Amino acid sequence: MTTRTTPPDDAYDEEERLPCGRPVAEVWECRERRADDPHARTCVHCRRAAEDFERLESAVRGLRDETEHPAVDTASLTRRVMDVVRLELRPGRPLPLGTATENLWITEAVAARALRAAAETVPGVRAGSCRFRDDPEGTAVGVRIEVHAPADRHLPDTARRIRRAVYETADRELGMPVTLVDVVVADVVTPADAQEDTSR
Structure with a gap:
């Protein structure tokens, strides 16, 4: 039997809010889903x-289009960048x-x-999105982390090092109790790609 209580009601109060009181992330999500938002139609x-x-999404697309590697999955790149931006704006639910x-x-x-930084301690690895899901008991979480891994390393070994x-x-x-x-591996990068990326 567990005694952990539910997360505090004010867990989301730290997220950035507009002068009208609405969270920025909520406005962005409505915009992205093209949802009907009567408040936004009249709120400056x-x-x-x-x-x-x-403008941010356009800037990301512009940077994406300037890449010298046309084989890059540009839609996936844009999605990952915007996921990280939204995550930084919204603290998210308590774990x-x-x-x-x-x-x-x-x-x-x-x-x-913290977990993205941990993944990047493995040489040549760049971490992307990091997502969590509750276990059935609600006392631990599972982690799903996307990474770009070095092409010159054994991928299963790299994945094991990231997991560890x-x-x-x-x-x-x-x-934090983690069950899995x-x-x-969302992409593999050559050492030259990684060096060029960090020099920009």
């Missing part, structure tokens, strides 16, 4: 935020920390940042 703050979203008897929580954004680094960081640095770590 929401309209400006939506326009900022469009459990410690044992089931402790009422300790960490937001998704903070946990994802993520587990160790979750346990030793965060104290799925590593998705």
Whole structure:
């Protein structure tokens, strides 16, 4: 039997809000889904935020189009960049920390940042999106992390090293119970690609 309580009601209060009171991430999500939003039609703050979203997405597309590698999956690149931007804007839901008897929580954004950094301790690896899902008991989480891996390394070995680094960081640095770590290799990069990317 567990004694962990539900996450605090104010867990989402830290997200960035517009002067009208609406979260920026909520406005962006509505814009991206092209959802009907009566408030945004009359609110100058929401309209400006939506326009900022469009400009950011256009800038990402522009950088994407300037790449010298036409074989790159550009739609996937844009999606990953925007996922990270949205995650940084919204702290996300609380995730459990410690044992089931402790009422300790960490937001998704903070946990994802730490686990992406852990994955990138493996030489040549660049981390992308990091997602969480609850286990049936609600006392631990599963992790799914996307990475770009070096093409000159054995991929299964690289994935094992990433998984070990993520587990160790979750346990030793965060104290977050993790039941599994799925590593998705979204792309492979050559050493020359990696060096060029970091020099920009």
